[in-house]
Amino acid sequence: MRYNVRPFSRATLLRGLAATVSCSLVFTLLLGPWASRPALAALARKAEVSTADAFNPKPSDTDIILPMPCGLSMVFKLVAVPAKGLLWDMPMRPGVDDTAHQDRAYYDRRFNTALSGTFTLDDLPAAWRKLAPQGQNFFYLVAKYEVSNLQWRAIMESTCPDTAQPGAEAARPATDISWYDAVDFTRRYTTWLLQNAPDSLPRFAGDQRNVGFVRLPTETEWEYAARGGQTAGSQLLLQENFFALQPGESKADYAVYRPEQGARAEGMANIGTRKPNPLGIYDTAGNAAEMVLDTFRFSMAGRLHGSAGGFVRKGGSFLSSDAEILPGRREETPFFLADGPAHARDLGFRPVISGINTPGGDRPQELTAEWSKAGEKLAPLADGQTARNPLDELDRLLAAAPDDASRKNLQELRNTIKENNIMLERQKQMEAQSLLRTGVYMIETIRNYSSRRNSLKTQMESMERDKATAKGAELEKLKKILDTAKRGMVMLDTSLDKSLTFYRSKVEESALLAPEVLAAANESLLKDFSGTDPFNENMHKNLELYRLHIDALRKNKLLSRESMQKDILERRFQ
Secondary structure, eight states: OOOOOOOOOHHHHHHHHHHHHHHHHHHHHHHOHHHHHHHHHHHHHHHOOOTGGGTOSSOOTTOEEEEOGGGOEEEEEEEEEEOSSTTOOEEEOOSOOOTTOGGGHHHHOOOOEEEOOSBOGGGSOHHHHTTSOSSSEEEEEEESSOOBHHHHHHHHSSSOOOSSSOOTTTTSBOOSOOHHHHHHHHHHHHHHHHHHOGGGSOBOTTOSSOBOEEEOOOHHHHHHHHTTGGGSOHHHHHTOSSOOOOTTOOGGGTOBSOOSTTOOOOOOOOTTOSOOOTTSOOOSSBSSEEEEEEEOOOEETTEEOSOOOSEEEESOOTTOOGGGOSTTOEEEEOSEETTEEOOOTTEEOOOEEEOOSSOSTTHHHHHHHHHHHTTTSOOOOTTSOOOOOHHHHHHHHHHTOSSHHHHHHHHHHHHHHHHHHHHHHHHHHHHHHHHHHHHHHHHHHHHHHHHHHHHHHHHHHHHHHHHTTOOHHHHHHHHHHHHHHHHHHHHHHHHHHHHHHHHHHHHHHHHTSOHHHHHHHHHHHHHHTOOOSHHHHHHHHHHHHHHHHHHHHHTTOOOOHHHHHHHHHHTTTO
């Protein structure tokens, strides 16, 4: 069916508008102040947005505030990545294992990569160093909020926006922009900082030329920060699909999104309207989806596929469902469509501050020295001794090599072994974390077996008393139940015995770890069990007990299974 739509004349439009206004006035007069004043006040409040709402609506003591044009600011958070040297990094597995959506398995499956930061503690301004966590870390900075419309206009427009009355949209994320626009924003902002506030950027120690700069985050940088950064332990980073929520909380406390399929979306919210993640940054889930620097590659067999496509979109938006706002969720967005650079009304960004890997000053010499030492010595054992190093024997063979060809082959073999040593050393930390986690959970397993055994024992004693007075069919029934209970008791005794044996073996293995490896693994587990709920508090106590058993064994104290069992049972909930 074809429809003919006649355009309205100007007179018709004016008459309609007048009628609408008249109806509104009559409606207001009829209802009186009880309805009109609150409604108007609500509309006024909705439209009232301050300048601070558009760059830092939720200030905190750990904010790092950089200036912007037009008297505005941008707030960053310091992100620390544990690493014991310039050439070391932290294993990461971005992505999500979403078994409910097998059609997306090649999009989202976790893949192996690594992360570090470009700045040392000495590269940071003195005021920032006070905010850095303890330990050996490398750093980058991530924006606390998504870039707002007001911040966008301050950088991208030739004249300053109205900061006295910024408008209702000023505090909402800047969206409907292309990836190239976002990159241009970071370029312009860095240029402005260098010209107007050069001391606000981190500078490499001993290097007068190179300086930190603003850019889009890599996918790994973004996801690490979204999952909680340095506040999260290895389990949360490598296994969990969301950062840890406190009891009674839900994703809706942290994200503006469409919680149920088909439900009406809320619409874009102002920056910082929900709770921050454990790192103190807002809206990494929902509100505006966020661009990253990387091109999209399929995730296949624990690695990224070789074909580079569009760019990666992270975090989901106010239009997304529950499954789409996970930090690991990966979406491909084209750089271009048929009508030009791609953009979307629910896609924005947040920048990071990073730098180069090879600045001047002393850094080149430090990198060379670190590489020459890497993989040369095997990690010490708990008693301070080291295993025999095959590189020592190769060095002797190299010195005695009869010709250049033999020397070349031996050198290639040496380089291979050196790189293998580096890999093994990095794996030891992950193995140590797994070892401690196993011990902590075995404590709980032993408690559960013991509790079940005690309960069954009490029931059997009661049935034995009943058996003394039972007769006939009732007696036969009790005998059968008791027979089954006795078999159950044997199984529980065996399980408890095997569990205690296994637990002691884990304590013995842990006692052989080098002190620094054990300490790092312990710190990671403390982060994994950082909640204040009964479960996490109990896991903390289990870890303390496990460490006590390790220390006792290192001091050559005899630890019988009976004494360990007594410790495990007596220390519960203490």
